[in-house]
Amino acid sequence: MSASVQYRIVLGKKVPDLVDGPDDAQLVISVPLADATDDPTVAFMQGRLKPVGHTGVLFEVLRSGEAAEALGRLSRLA
Secondary structure (H helix, E strand, C coil): CCCEEEEEECEEECCCCEEECCCCCEEEEEEHHHHCCCCCCHHHHCCEEEEEEEEHHHHHHHHHHHHHHHHHHHHHHC
């Protein structure tokens, strides 16, 4: 995929987020740590996964499985 995406796992108010991806990404996806290993499409539909940016890119990374892979990899660092 040619679009840039930044994935953020929110750990808490006073704890820095886990971040993977460029700061100037077309899409930023944020999800709490408790929901990071769930299906990101379901988390998005339930309002637990928060996207900011290009909606078309969001749907592409959800459909391709890229979001699930990246969030799963990032959550293992927590």
